[in-house]
Amino acid sequence: MASTTPPMPFTPAAAVPFAGVAAAPGLSPEQLKQITDARNRSKKIRKGVNVALFDGWSIAIFAGLTLLSGLFSFVGLLLGAGMAAAAFIELKGVKRLRALDLDAPKTLAWNQVFLGGLLFTYAVYSLWTVYTGRTELATQLDAYPEMAYMAANVSDLARLIGTLVYGTLIVVAVVCQGGTALFYLSRRKYMEAYLRETPQWIIDAQRAGMPM
Numbered sequence: 001m002a003s004t005t006p007p008m009p010f011t012p013a014a015a016v017p018f019a020g021v022a023a024a025p026g027l028s029p030e031q032l033k034q035i036t037d038a039r040n041r042s043k044k045i046r047k048g049v050n051v052a053l054f055d056g057w058s059i060a061i062f063a064g065l066t067l068l069s070g071l072f073s074f075v076g077l078l079l080g081a082g083m084a085a086a087a088f089i090e091l092k093g094v095k096r097l098r099a100l101d102l103d104a105p106k107t108l109a110w111n112q113v114f115l116g117g118l119l120f121t122y123a124v125y126s127l128w129t130v131y132t133g134r135t136e137l138a139t140q141l142d143a144y145p146e147m148a149y150m151a152a153n154v155s156d157l158a159r160l161i162g163t164l165v166y167g168t169l170i171v172v173a174v175v176c177q178g179g180t181a182l183f184y185l186s187r188r189k190y191m192e193a194y195l196r197e198t199p200q201w202i203i204d205a206q207r208a209g210m211p212m
Helices: 030-041 043-069 072-099 104-132 135-142 145-197 200-207
Strands: none
Touching: 030 043, 030 145, 030 200, 043 072, 043 104, 043 145, 072 104, 104 145
């Protein structure tokens, strides 16, 4: 007796013409094309997300190390706490960028200004202590008059190292944090264009959790 099982329908390759987008139940070829186009338009936004994600976790790691090394230093604790707050805001900004919140770039930019100001202030304070105070080793050497020349050399070396280290930190605070702030601000125009040119159903799906 002949089989009554109906043949499987043949789906030509042309029915799924968009590479990189998996076919999903209920989505038409036109909708798949819209998703592909939206993903291409979101490259600049995704770059902002990746920068904020990397920056946020980097700040969090350094904040933890600073807090551990500054357990007995009030200044170290303040610096670590400030960096931890900046890391928290940065990582929150990642979620807001993914949700296409137009205020997120400004918040992230101001967060970089805050972090840069924090690092700048710490560097200037540290330089001030290096040039106006005395190192612990130099103070101990003062107890031995015959080694007074070594105390002077230690102070000179401390000033040289301090100038290199904290001078570099000042440059980083101004150039890196300032540049990152400008980068975040530039993401807004890409977000505005994306929201203007992308179908609302895709935006709603992404705000609900669909990857950009």
